[in-house]
Amino acid sequence: MSTTRWDPWGDIVSLREAMNNLLEESFVRPRPGAPGPGMASSLALDVKETPDAFIVVASVPGVPPSDIDITVLGDTLRIRGHRREESDEGGEGTRWLLRERRFGAFERTVSLPAQVEADQATADFQDGVLTITLPKAGSARPRSIPVTGGASRGQQPGASAPTEVEVHASGDRAESQR
Numbered sequence: 001m002s003t004t005r006w007d008p009w010g011d012i013v014s015l016r017e018a019m020n021n022l023l024e025e026s027f028v029r030p031r032p033g034a035p036g037p038g039m040a041s042s043l044a045l046d047v048k049e050t051p052d053a054f055i056v057v058a059s060v061p062g063v064p065p066s067d068i069d070i071t072v073l074g075d076t077l078r079i080r081g082h083r084r085e086e087s088d089e090g091g092e093g094t095r096w097l098l099r100e101r102r103f104g105a106f107e108r109t110v111s112l113p114a115q116v117e118a119d120q121a122t123a124d125f126q127d128g129v130l131t132i133t134l135p136k137a138g139s140a141r142p143r144s145i146p147v148t149g150g151a152s153r154g155q156q157p158g159a160s161a162p163t164e165v166e167v168h169a170s171g172d173r174a175e176s177q178r
Contacts, residue, residue: 043079043108051142054112054134061128062101068125070132072118077134080107115139 046057060068060081068081085103115137124131 043081043106045079045108045110047110047112049113053136054114054116056110056132056134058108058130058132059128060125060130063128065125068130070121070123072116072121072134075112075115076109077112077116077132078107078109079130079132080105082106 043058043060048055048057056077056079058079060083063081063083067084068079071078071080082105083103112134116134117137118134120135122133124133
């Protein structure tokens with residue numbers, strides 16, 4: 001029976017190699033059809049809330065409005081689209097030196113903090129910027145509740161006012177009449 005000595009650094013080196021391989025495969029040599037440098041997979045968004053609506057802004061340069069699909073279900077917004085690759089026929093001996101513009105399908109799903117009225121939503125596309133306005137559902141809009149004045153419950157007119165208690169930082173209590 002042979003004895004094998006355990007080397008704790010051997011596992012760390014193999015973990016480092018695994019991480020290097022993962023990063024290299026993901027960003028340096030993407031798999032065919034997988035999102036990577038030249039392909040779009042996500043969409044950056046700005047989401048703003050007003051008292052009555054949510055406003056979503058996305059930059060989608062080079063994508064015609066006909067290639068964008070927007071759906072809303074409850075409080076979830078989904079934006080899908082496709083950025084087409086330009087086919088440059090440069091002839092023989094032509095090669096790319098730098099190619100950073102993304103192309104391909106993109107999709108983004110966002111859960112909003114409240115329900116929206118999907119049938120009243122609007123989408124505006126201008127100069128490569130998509131602006132979606134999603135009105136909040138009636139139950140999600142803030143409501144003002146009026147405060148009525150007058151005698152407190154169970155208090156007879158002319159009775160003494162309720163007592164306010166103030167607690168100071170030192171822990172002392174001070175009572176005063178309102």
